[in-house]
Amino acid sequence: MKRLVLIALLATSQALMAGACVVRARPAPVVATAVAVGVAGVALAPPAPRVVHFETRPGYVWIEGRWAYRAGAWEWAPGYWVAARPGFVYVQGFWRVDGGRHIWVPGRWQRARRGHVWVRGYWHWNGARHVWVPGRWQTSRRGHVWVHGHWVQGSGGRHRWVSGHWKRPRRVRRR
Template identity: 30%
Template sequence: MNRRRLQRYLVLSAVAAATVSLAGCVVEPPRTRVEYREVKVVQAPPAPLVEAVPPAPYPDSYWIAGHWKWENNRYVWNNGHWEQSRQNMVFQHAYWNNEGGQWIFHPGRWVQINNTYSAPPVVINVAPPPPRVEIIAPAPSPNHVWIGGYWRWNNGQHEWVNGHWEARRDGYFWAPGHWVRNGNSWSFSGGFWQRY
């Protein structure tokens, strides 16, 4: 074997050995630590802004409404956006709550659906249309929650139920009605008030 071939053989052998030794390794990406800092403000938040909701990108899109956040000693609007719906989960929207004369911010988060109602689950093989774009009027007060519209399965077809404002219920949040794709079928989740 000449010298050049030997060098090439050694380099390839080293690469092969490194590949085999690292094949079983799993490199975990660095974890992003999200710190929740409790925010207490004396000034009440403004009523939610009217948002121009863009068309949904897919049938099982899930609208996460915007909210006010406290930044640099003032309220700043955080825009809403579409996300992919999650199986057996609902997004608990961010909200402000008056506790003892101070407004406390509760950030939004995905939570498990805890359906205490005894309604049978709705599972169909017909994809719903994408959620409609709704004109959301200004909230009657900061204590109101937007109940977004959704497609309801009724008599063998999808029928749109318009959104509306409702007064917030103490100890509950609105679990929005939405469709989730599960293989070739679609299941309906949410559409009720859920305990925190």
């Protein structure tokens, strides 16, 4: 009985400690999050996702920032870089709506699939609100490269979304 009580206390303390926390380190902020067992989610929808522009860094993966619900208010937790894991792709976390509650689904590493490319998930504006479009595996196309969806700045400083697409790389002529 004492052992069962000890196990229950340990599990409860770990679940409580697993709540979202923000750890700031230099040079880039690091956000460590976990979902505690039994968390029912948040009724209030998170604000629109922030658009962040960044240059790619060879050997690193960008973990997108997100809105976190803390102390009764939404707080932005900025994105950060992590070292890439050879043979894996990072699947970004996202907010899932279940029964009117918003539940954070943490990001994870997933083993790469031979002959496929990972098409990253993204936030889509449906005219009323932002909706998460989950990532998926797409069969590779011979002689093509996948260009991930991204934001580009147009005239007047306005940004527009360019959907992901296949592209033939330009051939470099040798002299």
